[in-house]
Amino acid sequence: MATAQLESRPNILVDNWQRILGFGVPIAFLIWYIADDVVDGGARLFFQRLFDGLDNGAVYSIVAVALVLIFKATTLINFAQGELAMFGTFLAYVGAVTLGWQSFTIGPIQAGLILAIIVAMIISAAAGSAIERVLIRPFDPSDHLPVVLITLGLFLILNAFAAFIWNVNPRPFPSMFPDRTNFIDVFGARLFYDVIGTWAVLGAMGVALYFILQRTKIGLAFRAVSSNTESSRLVGVRVGRVLMFGWALASAFGTLGGSMVAPKLFLKPDMMALLLIFSFAAATIGGLDSLVGAVVGGVTIGLIQSLLVGYLGDNNSAFIILSLAVAFAVILLVLWFKPAGLFGTSRVERV
Amino acid sequence: MTDTSNPSSSNGASSGPPMLEVAGLDARYGEIQVLRDITFNVPTGDVVVILGANGAGKTTTLRSICNMVTCSGAINLDGQDISRKNTADIVNLGVAHVPQGRGTFPELSVLDNLEVGGYVRKDSLDDDIDRWFQMFPRLKERKDQLAGSLSGGEQQMLAVARALMSRPKLVLLDEPSLGLAPLIIEDLFNTFRELNQESGVTMLLVEQNANLALDIAQHGYVLEAGEIVLDGPADVLKNDPAVQDAYLGA
Numbered sequence: 001m002a003t004a005q006l007e008s009r010p011n012i013l014v015d016n017w018q019r020i021l022g023f024g025v026p027i028a029f030l031i032w033y034i035a036d037d038v039v040d041g042g043a044r045l046f047f048q049r050l051f052d053g054l055d056n057g058a059v060y061s062i063v064a065v066a067l068v069l070i071f072k073a074t075t076l077i078n079f080a081q082g083e084l085a086m087f088g089t090f091l092a093y094v095g096a097v098t099l100g101w102q103s104f105t106i107g108p109i110q111a112g113l114i115l116a117i118i119v120a121m122i123i124s125a126a127a128g129s130a131i132e133r134v135l136i137r138p139f140d141p142s143d144h145l146p147v148v149l150i151t152l153g154l155f156l157i158l159n160a161f162a163a164f165i166w167n168v169n170p171r172p173f174p175s176m177f178p179d180r181t182n183f184i185d186v187f188g189a190r191l192f193y194d195v196i197g198t199w200a201v202l203g204a205m206g207v208a209l210y211f212i213l214q215r216t217k218i219g220l221a222f223r224a225v226s227s228n229t230e231s232s233r234l235v236g237v238r239v240g241r242v243l244m245f246g247w248a249l250a251s252a253f254g255t256l257g258g259s260m261v262a263p264k265l266f267l268k269p270d271m272m273a274l275l276l277i278f279s280f281a282a283a284t285i286g287g288l289d290s291l292v293g294a295v296v297g298g299v300t301i302g303l304i305q306s307l308l309v310g311y312l313g314d315n316n317s318a319f320i321i322l323s324l325a326v327a328f329a330v331i332l333l334v335l336w337f338k339p340a341g342l343f344g345t346s347r348v349e350r351v
Numbered sequence: 352m353t354d355t356s357n358p359s360s361s362n363g364a365s366s367g368p369p370m371l372e373v374a375g376l377d378a379r380y381g382e383i384q385v386l387r388d389i390t391f392n393v394p395t396g397d398v399v400v401i402l403g404a405n406g407a408g409k410t411t412t413l414r415s416i417c418n419m420v421t422c423s424g425a426i427n428l429d430g431q432d433i434s435r436k437n438t439a440d441i442v443n444l445g446v447a448h449v450p451q452g453r454g455t456f457p458e459l460s461v462l463d464n465l466e467v468g469g470y471v472r473k474d475s476l477d478d479d480i481d482r483w484f485q486m487f488p489r490l491k492e493r494k495d496q497l498a499g500s501l502s503g504g505e506q507q508m509l510a511v512a513r514a515l516m517s518r519p520k521l522v523l524l525d526e527p528s529l530g531l532a533p534l535i536i537e538d539l540f541n542t543f544r545e546l547n548q549e550s551g552v553t554m555l556l557v558e559q560n561a562n563l564a565l566d567i568a569q570h571g572y573v574l575e576a577g578e579i580v581l582d583g584p585a586d587v588l589k590n591d592p593a594v595q596d597a598y599l600g601a
Contacts, residue, residue: 220466223459228454231455232456233438235514236439236517
């Protein structure tokens with residue numbers, strides 16, 4: 001009996017040799033191909049690309065976390081997540097630039113800008129929960145297609161609405177961190193303070209989320225609903241309120257992510273389109289229902305873009321096109337071996 | 352212990368006002384009528400069992416009480432009409448529901464499962480958690496494990512303990528014996544008896560396992576194709592030839 005079990009235990013190498021060959025050979029070839037470039041490029045180029053990758057990765061992570069929050073609550077992908085973040089960032093822009101709050105600083109701290117972002121996050125949270133209540137709640141949650149169509153419609157509406165109010169021209173968005181004339185020198189590579197700042201924001205968001213989900217009653221209810229909605233109802237959880245809470249959190253964190261990326265990309269209605277694709281990739285790699293996975297996935301995508309694609313294609317115009325393809329290849333690779341993602345729950349239950 | 356060989360006489364609370372009164376209950380899923388004019392009572396402090404085959408409407412009856420299906424009819428809890436209240440309010444009024452298939456939260460730890468069970472309470476849950484850990488020591492050993500990793504029997508214990516965390520007046524149990532080994536079922540039903548007799552928890556039990564269910568119940572109803580076809584004291588039902596034929600495999 002025991003030997004039979006030993007024999008039948010799946011061996012990932014043996015059972016997947018075709019897949020390993022299929023992906024392994026091209027990957028080995030890629031590594032061999034770029035190894036030269038990495039050595040030739042020297043430490044400075046390597047660290048610069050590493051920092052760039054971490055920088056982009058942090059932003060992907062923040063938006064991916066927002067996607068995962070809604071997926072955990074409702075098992076649906078919110079296609080409007082990016083546009084909600086963009087709209088929220090415009091609200092922060094109104095506070096910081098249009099109303100001029102950004103001129104209010106305390107020493108080196110951009111208090112006015114931070115206040116504008118926080119106010120925008122609160123408004124986004126309210127708007128997010130209103131969207132759940134008015135647009136999502138009336139539909140049967142087990143039928144995903146109508147809800148997916150609604151989030152797609154919301155995507156278009158928010159995009160058009162933002163363009164209508166603020167037009168489509170890119171606007172500079174103030175950064176709450178020191179500008180890029182300030183950096184730490186690492187082997188000649190520049191580690192900008194705003195990269196460190198973005199990571200600090202991601203870290204703070206992680207701590208806040210951990211506290212909310214693990215230490216508060218609404219967090220417990222959120223985890224219960226994402227685990228078993230019907231049983232949550234039977235223990236007296238008001239599921240609708242919990243879903244509104246999930247949408248509020250995701251919208252607020254989306255706005256935070258948008259406000260982090262806007263200084264780098266300029267603020268415009270289609271700012272999040274590409275970013276959303278990479279954040280989807282990040283969330284998928286992580287497993288769609290894992291917050292840790294979303295962060296790991298975000299960093300993975302960021303690093304792949306800057307390191308792999310950076311060394312592969314030296315000219316800039318091909319970069320974005322290639323990085324889209326590579327992001328997709330990575331999703332395929334991960335899902336092939338681990339259908340539930342790297343950190344996702346594969347829903348195996350003992351009966 | 353009180354006389355356990357004849358439970359129907361061991362409980363004197365049967366004469367009190369009913370904890371739950373259901374009258375003229377109809378339920379339908381779309382075109383199909385699942386329950387037809389169901390009427391029954393659960394006296395305070397008693398265990399009442401609803402027997403029936405698969406598809407008879409047992410689960411729907413329990414779900415109607417918690418307003419989880421669309422239904423019509425009178426449902427009174429402790430004299431209060433709950434037929435139009437939403438599920439969360441009904442739980443707040445003291446009804447706990449252990450759904451079929453246990454309904455634990457697989458991705459939450461055992462401890463978190465219990466805490467969710469006490470969601471409607473505002474006071475500290477620590478005493479109750481200790482109490483149910485004493486009754487189910489195996490849950491205590493596994494308190495930090497994810498509920499999804501427990502065995503079927505352990506999950507059923509967890510589902511029961513979780514339901515009790517809300518300090519309910521009335522516990523609805525939906526086929527707790529389903530999929531469990533006979534020895535574990537016996538253990539579980541002994542626990543139910545203990546809870547009823549020592550803690551005075553009123554229970555409405557839905558079962559196919561008529562033998563054990565009638566052992567711990569004071570009163571039983573037999574549900575067939577959405578209608579109550581028979582009812583009576585548990586010991587009378589146990590000796591009823593029709594019940595013996597259909598549910599006791601005699």
